[in-house]
Amino acid sequence: MPLIADVVFDAPVAHPFSYVVPQDWRLATGQRVIAPLKGAARAGVVVALRDGDGARLKPLARLLDRVPLLDATARALVEWIAADTLSGLGATYLALLPPPVPSDAVPAVATRATADAVTPRLLVGAGRETRLLERVGDAPAALVLAPDIDGAARWAQRLARFGGVVRLDSGVSDGDRAGGWAAVASGASRLAVGTRSALLAPLPPGGMIAVVDEQEAAHKPPGRPRVHARDVTLERAAREGLAALFTAATPSAELWQRTVDGRARLDQPPRGAWPATTLADPRGIARREALTPPLARAVRETLAAGRRVFLAVSRLHAVLGCDECGHVVRCARCAIALAYAPAARTLACRLCDQAEALPSTCPQCTGRRLGPFGWSAERVEQGVRRRFPRTRIARYDPEAARGRRADTQRADAAAADIVIGTRGALRLFGPGSLGLAAFVSPDQLLGMPDFRAAERGFALMWAAAERVRGDGALVVQSRNPTHYAIEAVTKQDLDGFYARELRFRSELGYPPFRRLAVLGVTARAGADGRAGAAALAEALRADHALTVYPPAAGRRRRGWHVVVKGDDDLPRRLGPALAEYGASLAARGIMVEAEVDPVEWLS
DNA sequence: AGCACGCCGACT
DNA sequence: GTCGGCGTGCTC
Numbered sequence: 001m002p003l004i005a006d007v008v009f010d011a012p013v014a015h016p017f018s019y020v021v022p023q024d025w026r027l028a029t030g031q032r033v034i035a036p037l038k039g040a041a042r043a044g045v046v047v048a049l050r051d052g053d054g055a056r057l058k059p060l061a062r063l064l065d066r067v068p069l070l071d072a073t074a075r076a077l078v079e080w081i082a083a084d085t086l087s088g089l090g091a092t093y094l095a096l097l098p099p100p101v102p103s104d105a106v107p108a109v110a111t112r113a114t115a116d117a118v119t120p121r122l123l124v125g126a127g128r129e130t131r132l133l134e135r136v137g138d139a140p141a142a143l144v145l146a147p148d149i150d151g152a153a154r155w156a157q158r159l160a161r162f163g164g165v166v167r168l169d170s171g172v173s174d175g176d177r178a179g180g181w182a183a184v185a186s187g188a189s190r191l192a193v194g195t196r197s198a199l200l201a202p203l204p205p206g207g208m209i210a211v212v213d214e215q216e217a218a219h220k221p222p223g224r225p226r227v228h229a230r231d232v233t234l235e236r237a238a239r240e241g242l243a244a245l246f247t248a249a250t251p252s253a254e255l256w257q258r259t260v261d262g263r264a265r266l267d268q269p270p271r272g273a274w275p276a277t278t279l280a281d282p283r284g285i286a287r288r289e290a291l292t293p294p295l296a297r298a299v300r301e302t303l304a305a306g307r308r309v310f311l312a313v314s315r316l317h318a319v320l321g322c323d324e325c326g327h328v329v330r331c332a333r334c335a336i337a338l339a340y341a342p343a344a345r346t347l348a349c350r351l352c353d354q355a356e357a358l359p360s361t362c363p364q365c366t367g368r369r370l371g372p373f374g375w376s377a378e379r380v381e382q383g384v385r386r387r388f389p390r391t392r393i394a395r396y397d398p399e400a401a402r403g404r405r406a407d408t409q410r411a412d413a414a415a416a417d418i419v420i421g422t423r424g425a426l427r428l429f430g431p432g433s434l435g436l437a438a439f440v441s442p443d444q445l446l447g448m449p450d451f452r453a454a455e456r457g458f459a460l461m462w463a464a465a466e467r468v469r470g471d472g473a474l475v476v477q478s479r480n481p482t483h484y485a486i487e488a489v490t491k492q493d494l495d496g497f498y499a500r501e502l503r504f505r506s507e508l509g510y511p512p513f514r515r516l517a518v519l520g521v522t523a524r525a526g527a528d529g530r531a532g533a534a535a536l537a538e539a540l541r542a543d544h545a546l547t548v549y550p551p552a553a554g555r556r557r558r559g560w561h562v563v564v565k566g567d568d569d570l571p572r573r574l575g576p577a578l579a580e581y582g583a584s585l586a587a588r589g590i591m592v593e594a595e596v597d598p599v600e601w602l603s
Numbered sequence: 604a605g606c607a608c609g610c611c612g613a614c615t
Numbered sequence: 616g617t618c619g620g621c622g623t624g625c626t627c
Contacts, residue, residue: 013626037627038606038627
């Protein structure tokens with residue numbers, strides 16, 4: 001009887017495909033192979049080997065890995081990841097393996113230990129990165145996961161002093177990544193740095209996985225497979241008895257809750273230097289002026305002292321509104337407010353890109369007093385230039401970056417005394433490098449229709465505060481200065497913020513107390529997506545452990561979406577149900593795509 | 604996913 | 616008359 005290999009691919013087909021293994025091959029479960037699939041030679045992963053009838057089967061084409069890179073422990077973890085994220089097994093495997101090596105460098109499989117569980121640690125506060133470095137230096141081996149390639153590069157540099165650091169992220173060549181994987185597997189390298197694609201890199205017993213900047217959404221970037229570095233790290237560390245470490249200025253509510261219920265340990269130093277906060281109420285003043293008198297004064301004083309100012313804006317676009325009836329001009333097709341650029345006098349939809357003529361009267365009340373609403377970067381810049389005509393001012397935001405080289409924009413911002421920018425501009429400033437950080441209109445941020453709005457607003461304000469010198473200032477212009485996120489930043493009080501935030505999450509049944517999934521429903525031509533989404537929602541309601549919300553029209557993503565709330569077993573309940581109803585819906589031209597634990601989703 | 608097989612518009 | 620558009624369907 002010939003040997004048959006069951007192979008999974010990165011394809012939306014759940015089941016494996018079977019092939020005959022050529023006689024002279026040495027093949028093991030977990031190895032990558034090239035196999036013919038619908039005419040194409042595609043990479044897949046062997047998930048099972050068995051004796052069987054190969055009469056109707058095609059043979060495997062060639063080996064991609066000379067030896068399997070994952071042992072049974074790692075394969076079990078991959079199966080857990082795929083099940084927990086409702087991702088395809090093949091897509092999950094292929095995303096978490098290093099690039100294949102064409103050379104003869106044969107990485108050995110490290111024997112993964114299963115030791116006693118170690119309580120994960122969360123490092124917050126000043127000096128958290130130094131504390132992490134010390135622990136990494138002491139560990140027998142460590143894997144450091146950054147949210148993005150830039151972060152991985154920075155950490156590789158920081159760790160260089162311990163010697164023998166390899167990088168496993170796509171910021172280095174495929175050969176270096178594969179070689180790095182082999183070096184940690186064989187023990188030749190003690191330290192590895194990467195992004196979430198390195199989550200399965202082999203580690204010896206007593207090893208450590210560190211996730212830096214844990215709160216960053218980039219730890220779960222959009223796109224398949226939808227895997228969060230934090231969640232996989234916690235699961236892997238528990239399974240293999242590894243030490244798990246996390247650093248964050250402002251951790252996710254999910255991780256903080258673990259420190260509350262004892263599933264993680266909090267490592268927080270005593271409070272240190274912190275900027276003095278001024279709260280300014282913009283009501284009545286800020287319709288025409290971006291800066292309230294207290295903020296204008298703070299800017300003037302900071303400039304006089306020869307220090308730098310960062311003005312954080314929360315939105316890129318102003319909208320056009322009526323002074324008389326309050327009506328906001330919206331896109332007829334997409335129903336969202338049109339973006340208004342006062343200087344260019346243009347009005348355009350950010351979703352469908354449709355440009356509209358500037359109306360001279362209000363479409364609702366025919367009033368003549370139409371003007372800009374909301375402090376976009378452009379409007380703030382105009383106001384600040386008028387006020388501080390002789391100061392070097394730069395904008396740093398995606399809108400200003402359009403058509404400009406990244407390095408020129410960065411150089412301009414580095415030379416400026418006042419930088420106006422969005423969240424991304426924080427990268428320009430090191431800890432304690434600012435004299436003043438100010439939030440022109442954070443109410444926009446805190447009032448977003450997203451249950452994570454407070455967490456995100458808090459994270460941004462805290463990150464800005466950390467970049468201000470201890471004797472510097474923080475100004476927050478808010479109509480709602482008693483908001484707990486603002487109060488917590490003012491008082492440098494992480495505990496206070498999470499106490500309030502977790503109470504809110506608990507009362508409304510949001511993560512981390514319940515889990516969420518968003519089911520995207522799209523219809524092929526001629527199929528009724530709305531009816532399909534409604535049928536899906538109805539079918540899922542049969543499971544009373546699930547809270548199924550009525551289908552809503554998708555915005556950025558076309559089609560419809562159905563939000564489902566459940567407990568820890570959400571994917572285990574949703575998976576089989578989707579497999580069942582998904583098939584019958586697919587026959588009617590309706591496609592369903594699931595995202596478990598969404599990081600960025602309005603709700 | 605990716606690739607072929609299908610049936611309708613602008614070219615050698 | 617073909618080349619190719621991408622809508623639809625299937626993959627060991």
